[in-house]
Amino acid sequence: MARFGLEAALRLILGLIGAVFLATAIASLPPYSAGGFWQSFGSHLVSVAHLDFGTSRVSGSPAAAELLAHLPATLLLLGFGAVIALVIGIPAGLLAGFSRAAPVAGPLLLVLEAFPLFVIGIAMIWAATVLYWPLDTAPAGTAIPGDVLSLPFARAIALPAILVGLGGAGAIVTRLRQIADTLAYAPYREGLRRLGLPNWEIGLHYLLPEIAAGVLANLGEVMLALMGAVIVAEWIFQWPGAAAFVIKSVALSDWSVAAIILAVFAGLTLVADFIGALVSRALVMADHP
Amino acid sequence: MTATVALTTTRPRWQTGVRVAGLAGLGVIALTVALSDMIARAPADRVNVRQVSLPPSAAFPFGTDIAGRDVLSETLHGLAVTSEQAVIAALTTLIVGALGGFLAARLRFRLGYGVRWTAGIFGAVTPLFLAILFIAVTNRGLAPLAAGVAAAPLAFARTFDRASGLASSRHAEFARATGIGALTLLRRDLVYEMRRSLLAIVGRGLASGTIILSTVSFFGFGALPPHRDLGLMIAGAFTTARASGNFSMWWTALFPALALALVILMARLAAGLEDGTRP
Numbered sequence: 001m002a003r004f005g006l007e008a009a010l011r012l013i014l015g016l017i018g019a020v021f022l023a024t025a026i027a028s029l030p031p032y033s034a035g036g037f038w039q040s041f042g043s044h045l046v047s048v049a050h051l052d053f054g055t056s057r058v059s060g061s062p063a064a065a066e067l068l069a070h071l072p073a074t075l076l077l078l079g080f081g082a083v084i085a086l087v088i089g090i091p092a093g094l095l096a097g098f099s100r101a102a103p104v105a106g107p108l109l110l111v112l113e114a115f116p117l118f119v120i121g122i123a124m125i126w127a128a129t130v131l132y133w134p135l136d137t138a139p140a141g142t143a144i145p146g147d148v149l150s151l152p153f154a155r156a157i158a159l160p161a162i163l164v165g166l167g168g169a170g171a172i173v174t175r176l177r178q179i180a181d182t183l184a185y186a187p188y189r190e191g192l193r194r195l196g197l198p199n200w201e202i203g204l205h206y207l208l209p210e211i212a213a214g215v216l217a218n219l220g221e222v223m224l225a226l227m228g229a230v231i232v233a234e235w236i237f238q239w240p241g242a243a244a245f246v247i248k249s250v251a252l253s254d255w256s257v258a259a260i261i262l263a264v265f266a267g268l269t270l271v272a273d274f275i276g277a278l279v280s281r282a283l284v285m286a287d288h289p
Numbered sequence: 290m291t292a293t294v295a296l297t298t299t300r301p302r303w304q305t306g307v308r309v310a311g312l313a314g315l316g317v318i319a320l321t322v323a324l325s326d327m328i329a330r331a332p333a334d335r336v337n338v339r340q341v342s343l344p345p346s347a348a349f350p351f352g353t354d355i356a357g358r359d360v361l362s363e364t365l366h367g368l369a370v371t372s373e374q375a376v377i378a379a380l381t382t383l384i385v386g387a388l389g390g391f392l393a394a395r396l397r398f399r400l401g402y403g404v405r406w407t408a409g410i411f412g413a414v415t416p417l418f419l420a421i422l423f424i425a426v427t428n429r430g431l432a433p434l435a436a437g438v439a440a441a442p443l444a445f446a447r448t449f450d451r452a453s454g455l456a457s458s459r460h461a462e463f464a465r466a467t468g469i470g471a472l473t474l475l476r477r478d479l480v481y482e483m484r485r486s487l488l489a490i491v492g493r494g495l496a497s498g499t500i501i502l503s504t505v506s507f508f509g510f511g512a513l514p515p516h517r518d519l520g521l522m523i524a525g526a527f528t529t530a531r532a533s534g535n536f537s538m539w540w541t542a543l544f545p546a547l548a549l550a551l552v553i554l555m556a557r558l559a560a561g562l563e564d565g566t567r568p
Contacts, residue, residue: 015406018407018410019410029426106307113557116503126536228418232504251509262422265415267413
């Protein structure tokens with residue numbers, strides 16, 4: 001386990017270094033102040049080593065300040081979305097992968113998954129308009145509407161968080177279906193059944209740890225799906241977060257801001273991957289000491 | 290024992306049925322796209338100010354939009370643009386991602402692990418953002434390539450890991466011990482692997498390519514009029530509704546959205562539901 005942990009940590013560190021290089025390359029895109037790309041890349045790399053992430057071409061503020069102004073709103077949305085993803089994704093995935101209703105539930109979920117998130121977001125806005133749900137999510141610039149525990153905040157974050165949750169749930173369902181397909185061919189299930197173990201006992205003691213380990217092993221992919229959903233949700237619901245801000249930064253060639261937000265997003269995915277791999281391994285080890 | 294193996298390795302018949310339904314659906318879509326210029330009653334982006342914002346009726350089954358364009362004709366033209374671009378995206382994912390991953394796993398001096406590390410870094414960025422970045426750095430005409438390249442890191446990682454396992458498998462060891470060359474072994478593994486999963490890779494690539502392309506267009510980084518794709522059509526309907534606060538013209542977004550969902554659904558069905566790791 002210790003060796004696995006060290007290897008995973010090394011992968012994480014190498015990944016984070018790579019993400020910094022990628023972000024630096026983006027920050028070095030034209031227009032150049034002097035010289036070509038490589039000169040720009042070198043000077044940006046030196047600046048990053050001194051924790052200077054450049055300034056925004058649009059606002060003139062430090063890129064790090066722009067990130068800090070927008071990131072809390074994104075993290076809140078991501079957190080609430082992740083909870084909704086678990087609440088929806090796990091039962092739906094178990095239904096589509098492991099239940100007797102799989103031949104019906106599987107294709108039915110595929111039909112629902114066929115609608116891109118931005119289409120679902122528009123449908124939610126349409127439904128909200130019909131039902132008179134307030135949609136003034138970001139009335140004052142980059143401020144999160146209301147206190148985190150207040151009613152205006154809950155009303156404002158509900159729809160974007162559901163959309164993010166649906167994006168994450170899709171990734172969880174896909175993963176659970178893959179695990180179900182793998183486990184359907186595991187010979188030990190038939191063996192245990194022939195030994196006289198009831199289905200619920202096989203499920204609880206043998207399948208459940210494998211399912212949990214399988215989902216956690218792909219936590220990075222779930223995080224990636226959540227990130228993609230956050231971009232769409234922030235854009236459609238005008239949520240004042242970093243994900244929609246990065247799209248605007250790219251459109252305006254504000255590369256310093258785009259680079260630092262990209263680095264943070266990639267870092268979050270890599271950290272999720274690392275944590276998922278460790279916990280998944282721990283579960284497997286507990287099952288097979 | 291034989292009975293157990295037979296029980297556990299046979300693919301359920303309904304899964305094969307689902308795949309056939311997906312392939313048939315893709316065939317119908319391909320035919321519609323090929324004949325779209327003939328089926329559509331109006332050329333792409335034809336404006337008619339005398340018939341604006343009409344709801345679905347016998348004369349206009351999908352209604353007309355705020356500029357008086359026939360939504361049925363526009364949906365057919367949009368479907369053609371989206372489908373053609375999605376095919377390019379899927380092929381790019383197949384070549385750069387799947388094939389690249391397979392070949393990288395056989396590179397000498399463990400060079401493949403360096404490439405795998407690079408793919409892992411790109412894979413940590415959401416494909417939607419990668420595609421937008423690619424288009425912003427190059428130009429909108431390369432949107433299909435951008436969508437394919439954006440989806441490639443995940444396909445690369447998946448195929449690389451699978452190919453690495455094959456390279457150190459028992460049959461590979463036997464082959465090397467009996468003097469079979471590395472190139473012959475690579476060719477054999479590639480043929481078997483592609484035969485096993487080509488359809489699934491292309492189907493998934495087509496679905497992800499369609500989603501990325503339409504979302505990118507929705508954000509304003511993709512197709513440009515008069516060659517509107519389905520994402521841009523939906524974006525146009527949404528922007529108009531939001532600006533006016535009037536969401537009553539549901540048909541301008543609904544029919545392009547249904548066409549989009551149909552392409553993605555058929556591609557996913559063709560890819561197959563079962564994509565776990567079989568022994």
